[in-house]
Amino acid sequence: MEINTHVIDLPERIYIGNGIISKVPEYFDQICLKEPYLIVTGKHVRKIIVDKITKEFKDYDIIEVEDANLDEANKVEELAKKLKSNVIIGIGGGKSIDVAKFTAFNLNRKFVSIPTAPSHDGITSPFAAIKGLGKPVSMKSKEPVAIIADIDILSSAPKRLINSGIGDTLGKIVAVRDWKLAAKLRGEYYGDYTASLALLSARHAMNTTRIINRDLTYGVRLLVEALISSGVAMAMAGSTRPASGSEHLFAHAVEMLYPEGPLHGELVGVGTIIMAYIHGINWREIKKALKRIGAPTNAKQLGVPDEIIIKALTIAHTIRPERYTILGDRGLTRASAEKVAKETGVIP
Structure with a gap:
């Protein structure tokens, strides 16, 4: 080759x-x-x-x-x-x-x-x-x-910012799955080592949620190393592919529809729950991890209206049409978006 x-x-x-x-x-x-x-x-x-x-x-x-x-x-x-x-x-x-x-x-x-x-x-x-x-x-x-x-x-930063970093890093679980899907269906370049590095970051973030409440300094160090390795994965791939997939498209869609809303990492965390559900990944484990640290897991905690969540899910695929994800070319219908959001508890 x-x-x-x-x-x-x-x-x-x-x-x-x-x-x-x-x-x-x-x-x-x-x-x-x-x-x-x-x-x-x-x-x-x-x-x-x-x-x-x-x-x-x-x-x-x-x-x-x-x-x-x-x-x-x-x-x-x-x-x-x-x-x-x-x-x-x-x-x-x-x-x-x-x-x-x-x-x-x-x-x-x-x-x-x-x-x-x-x-x-x-x-x-x-x-x-x-x-x-x-x-x-x-x-x-x-x-x-x-x-x-x-x-x-870094440990003295507001807890909300720390939790945002954890949410952003957990998103790599979905991003890598989307990347692999694009490689299979669209012939896109996929780097096994780079993907593994991004997933390692996500695993570190998951471990951070179990540690940080009892040992803030060690938890933050673990998170920082995860954030750094995620950045290195992007540098190696030459794109944001290892770190940004459908969960980020959802976050960007909400940011576009509802400016001055939640932190980026908070939206990515909730987006990861939703997109993991669509992928058939263990979304409950991701939701449980975010709950452990007190990060938002639903629209109410995000401070975002339910309607914005649904709308964002229906337009997320249009944010970067060149980037293929589990959302496909047509995205979710309103009925599907509402069903997914309710099934995951993001909206009541």
Whole structure:
């Protein structure tokens, strides 16, 4: 079989540990990152973390972003050009990191990921969710040259954000099944090793739900490693296929119909329950795992009207028509969507 050239860009160094945030300048020296630096962060994170990192920096600037949208990304890009920044550093949650990696990709600069909440696998992946591009899906972005994950900081994130990361990672159970289905029915490329890595992430997330209530620090470390390996799986596949399937299409559909609603990972968790049911996977185990940590498992807990759930299920297949999943080309009828949502207890 002829194999086309496939380039895999992976992080040069991943640092994980307790209280390591103060060692950032030392880590930068180890991997020869040169100033000037541009730090992309949020207002809250800047006050509590960024100042600790920049004490030994000489040539740098900081820009705060409020959302992961095209306008904010353009502002960051203009400042990076003006400063001639060699490295763009994302410090914070998903928004700051997504804008930083998207800008780094556009300018071909090095990107460093310093997450403050384990809310999704974007801390590692070379893809970013940027609003304003006309698509509710992730765009190709820069892979991190380094990831610095301080478990003390990540463990202090709001529990809801931690649970969101668990929900996002459990979704790989469905994503890999959808990917394999597309390979069988559409002849799409399928990577066994990459799929196995994504499923390993999901298993770690499942184990996290059994551990985190009694040992937060260890549970968060396990989750962070799962998020990182999920991001690596996407980098190896060259797409989001190992980590994003019909469960993500459902989440994106709800986000489109009901903006400013639940967290992305919360929607993915509920989407995983529904799509696992359709696949014939043990959806009850997934629902039980989410209940263990107090994550939403139904529309009421999500704060989303039942009608939005049903509508999202009927249009999910149109979000990325080129991505074949268990939803097929025609998606679910309204009657089927209502039946599935009721059978899984997502709506009463």
